[in-house]
Amino acid sequence: MNYPRIFYVFLASIFERRIILFQVFCIFIPILAALFMPFFFKKVRPIHTGWFVLIVPVFLVTFYAIYVPIIADGDTVISEFDWIPSLGISFVSYLDGLSLLFSILISGIGALVVLYSIFYLDRSKEQLHNFYIYLLMFMSAMLGVVQSDNTITLYLFWELTSISSFLLIGYWFHRDKSRFGALKSMMITVAGGMMMLGGFVLLSIIGNTFSIRELINQAPELATNDFFVLALILILLGAFTKSAQFPFYIWLPDAMEAPTPVSAYLHSATMVKAGIYLVARFTPIFAQSEIWIWLVAGIGLLTLFWGSFFAVKQTDLKGILAFSTVSQLGLIMSLLGVGAISYHVNGAEDTVFKYAAFAAIFHLINHATFKGSLFMIAGIVDHETGTRDIRRLGGLMSLMPISFSVALIGSFSMAGLPPFNGFLSKEMFFTAMLSITQFDLFNFSTWSILFPIIAWIASVFTFIYSFYFVFRTFTGKLKVDQLPKKPHEAPIGMLISPLILAALVITIFFIPNLVADTFVKPAVMAIQPYLYSSPEEVNIHVTAWHGIESPELWMTVGVVILGLLLFLSLSKWQKMYNALPTKLTLNNLYDFIIYDLCDQWIGRFSGLxxxxxxxxxxxxxxxxxxxxxxxxxxxxxxxxxxxxxxxxxxxxxxxxxxxxxxxxxxxxxxxxxxxxxxxxxxxxxxxxxxxxxxxxxxxxxxxxxxxxxxxxxxxxxxxxxxxxxxxxxxxxxxxxxxxxxxxxxxxxxxxxxxxxxxxxFPSISEYYKETVYSLAGGGNIVNVILVDYRGFDTLFEIAVLAIAGIAIYAMIKLRLSRKEKKL
Incomplete structure (x- = not known):
């Protein structure tokens, strides 16, 4: 018997309206807590502010955990209240498998990040109230993005994530690189958000609704509209810019100037995953088009290769993780694109493409665990040694054994090795890429062989940068003379969060189907609602062993052998990156557009x-x-x-x-x-x-x-x-x-x-004449219009006059005070 569901139904029957409103209210709890932070900060100076902020994400993850058994049964929970009913805009908290998974990641990883930040940020040196205001604002924005059923409110929260991430990345505003990285991330993501808004408007015009659920129900009819492809491209631009897909990934490495808790939160589990969420949520609508499949799968695979190739070039620990994040996001995106093929095939062959959507969600969970722990370890190394430059690091294993163990677990999982959860989803990734070669639609029969080849090459570089991160940092010769600080193990409080994530990495490997049944299958049902009516119908069983004859196994063996050889000979071929042209880069193109074109040319024009x-x-x-x-x-x-x-x-x-x-x-x-x-x-x-x-x-x-x-x-x-x-x-x-x-x-x-x-249109004056006495109770039509019909307008005019009067009074007082001083 499902006792949590019975308990929820019982509560709902008693407090139905209050529970519905409270579910929407939970989205705004972090930002409401942020409003009181400046006042609260002054009262708790002896205690680290983070301990009080920690209550918010812990409460939220506990609250959303109540819904897990309900959503696992295939049900959805909807809560809403009208915002602008005349325009069809409302705040809607729509919890299905996909949005609940993201809500738990946002609040759960958020709790671990806040706990980590308590020990990472010194309350005597940092402006903690600013940090936690920005963090809580971002948490609310992300919850709003993943739970909004209304496209306009989704866009509102989407841009709030850009603003709050701008503030978080630029938290150390006294650093030039922090300001530059913050501005770069906002410029690119906000530009993509504007494109996305255009796509939403087109969709609302085509479907005559802002509701994503209603648009999904109309998907076959929407696909016949002339503006369908344009809306598809505009929305993908928003998703690609936010999730750092090629060629928009350039903001992510520069965003590494943010404090490590920000990097661990924004770039492993939340902000960059917003684009992934958007693609997953709109797949039931746009999967009707072959353009969606080609763009999502193709750009995702290109991003996977590009990020993994250039990760090996980096010398900063967080730089390596930044490009690895770009790579892993491309992997998830390509799986979502391949999974969309299932809308165009029937019978037994569609199983492999349903498998791709399953692998995308499963790897999204795995990535949040191992990448979050790795970011925290990078922060610990920086905190305890004073540098993140991998050329100055080495030999830290004996001095920082716990950090090394966590880094080893996270890196091996990222490399796709057993017994870690990344191995399971990487094998599923290979299966999905191999399945495309059997697909004869949209010209995939011609180009499909490139998908498993590129995926395998990118996996080799993934293996290399994973080993590069952990072994170049913790093994080899200790270079104490090159370190600003004497290295030592981090305090236990700073290690708790990465240890929890590392434990999850191992645990998920041994109980993958528990995670799949609870979180992955309900999310897959949300991505492919036409294919499944309940999570039980997602008949996929996760196993670590597929048999000696499985091509996935031999692909993995090939990755390990070639990856080890290339890693051991890294010093011989890593210099090839220096031969690449430095001027022909996307970063230089961005600098040209923003600083040369906009700042100089447009500046000269505006000077006219x-x-x-x-x-x-x-x-x-x-x-x-x-x-x-x-x-x-x-x-x-x-x-x-x-x-x-x-x-x-x-x-x-x-x-x-x-x-x-x-x-x-x-x-x-x-x-x-x-x-x-x-x-x-x-x-x-x-x-x-x-x-x-x-x-x-x-x-x-x-x-x-x-x-x-x-x-x-x-x-x-x-x-x-x-x-x-x-x-x-x-x-x-x-x-x-x-x-x-x-x-x-x-x-x-x-x-x-x-x-x-x-x-x-008929003149409104007739309405005034008919109702001025009966409804407004006045005899003078002009007075009634000013006081009743246009009462707010008159009120604001009075407010403007009052403000002007106050300003005049202040100026007179200022002038009189100056005269008194002269006398």
Whole structure:
């Protein structure tokens, strides 16, 4: 009997609404805790702030663990509340196998990272309140990404991950490299996020919904739309930039300037996995297209090879892990692409492609465990020796035996060796790549042989950089004279988190099917909902031994033999990286675009109009607006002119217009300031007469009061105004100003005439007339509009006036205080 499920149903029957809202509320718990961090930080200075922050992820992982048996049965839990119902936008916490797995990784790894940071970051030297604010903000953002069913809220949380990761990567802002890495990561990921938003908008237009679940149900119909492929490409750009796929991976190595707890969290289990999550979540929609399969599988495999090849070149421990992360993310991405083929085959042959999706999720879990532990070990080495330069390290095994053991476990798992969990998912990866050679669709029969070949070569380099990381650091000759600190083992508190992750690496190898049944199969069902109706139907059993005749075994043997030979001869061929051209790199291309193209060329162009003259800015903005509006009216044939409803023009109205025009011209061309002020007052009083003519006495009274006060203020400030310039200086730009004035006047006139001549919608004035007394309880329609119908508008106007008044008062006080000091 499923007691956890019975308990949950019992609670839901009693507190159904509260539990639903609390599930959504859990997404915001970390960011709410961050709001109180500055106040809380001052009260607990003797105690490390991390101990109190640790409560948040521990609570969250415990809360999400309650849902594990429910989701393992194939059920989903949905909680939502409306945000902008008129636009169909709501906050939705949608927990299925995929989102629950990521939620547990985010909160579980988050708890271990916070525990690790308590011992890694010195409370007397670091601004811990800032660090934990950024970390909690990021945790909320990631939970929102993986649980959002609404594409708009998903995008909101997606960009919040970019902002919070920018703050975390640039946490040591006094370092140039930290600021550079933070800016680079945000520039690339935010640009991809904007592309992704465009894809979401296209999908919502095609499917008439923002709900991912509803879009999945419409997938066959969506695939026939002309904008389907464009939406696919835009969303993949968002996923590829976030998950550091080729060619967008260049931000990840520079992000290693962040503190090690940040690297262990963002780049092993959370931020870079957001792109993986996005591809997995949208696979049921876009797997209908061969372009999705080619792009996801092809780019993933290219990224796997590229990252593994260049990882061997690195000399910084975190640099090696950065490129290894790029490589491993490419592996997972390629598996998701191959798994999408199962939507196009039927019968017994589709099993191998379902196997690929299973392998992707299984390796995602494995990667979070061994890569998290390796990042923490890299931080420990840096913390205890003062350097991460692998050329200065060596011989640390005897001084740091526990760290060496954890590094050995994590590295062997990353290399795909038994008895570690990475071996299991690597074997499944080989199986998936070999299966493509049997697939005759979308021209895979022509190019499919490249997939297992590239996968095998990349695995060889994976083996090399895994051994390179652990043995060059912990074995060989100890170089104490080259180390800034005397090396020693880290304190036990700093070792707890990597030890837990290393224990999971070994444990998962021996009980893989428990992990598969609990987490992997429900996630696979979420990725392939058309193929499975329950996790039990994912009939895949994980084993470490496939028989002596299995090609996966011999591929692994080949990887080990060639990998060992190349590792032992590394010093002889590693120099080949120096022969590669240094100018023709993606990093140089990025620098050219950002610093040369944007900073210099665009800077020079903006210097043409960014002169500091407010008059110049107004002229450019107003003339541009006039050109765009007038051009649109005539290009789109939107201008209409009709005098059917025009009222009769009387002689006194013509006289008022003449007075208005004369007053305006006099204001502009008068050489005396007194004349200009009087003419300007005449214009205002004439406008008030128009209000009287058209039966608006309240507006006329307001206009008269404003004009009287304005004229009086102008005259009072007459003495303090600057003197007129000479005539020739004043008329230098008269023709350009005349052009702008005429253009803006023509724009307003044409829009007014056109809008009056074509009534596309009934006037709202009729609604006001019908409801001003019955609903608003007022007799004066203008007052009711200002106070009731447009109450918020009026409120904000009052707020603006209040702010302006406060500013004026502050300026007067400041001036008076300065005079008092002089006296």
């Amino acid at each position: 109009y960014m002169t500091g003259s407010i008059r110049r800015y107004l002229s450019i903005m107003l003339s541009s607006m006039a050109i765009i509006v007038i051009g649109t009216l005539f290009i789109k044939d939107a201008f209409k002119l009709s005098f059917e409803e025009a009222s009769t023009i009387h002689v006194y109205q013509i006289i008022l217009i003449i007075v208005l025009v004369i007053g305006t011209i006099t204001t502009v061309f008068a050489k005396s300031r007194i004349t200009s002020i009087v003419a300007l007052g005449a214009v205002g009083y004439t406008v008030s007469l128009f209000f009287v003519v058209y039966n608006a006495p309240d507006l006329a009274l307001t206009q008269l009061v404003i004009e009287t006060i304005s004229v009086a203020l102008f005259l009072l400030a007459f003495y303090h105004l600057p003197k007129f310039k000479k005539e020739e200086e004043r008329t230098r730009f008269r023709f350009s100003k005349a052009f702008v004035s005429v253009a803006v006047g023509a724009m307003v006139t044409l829009v007014a005439l056109s809008s009056h001549s074509q009534k596309l």
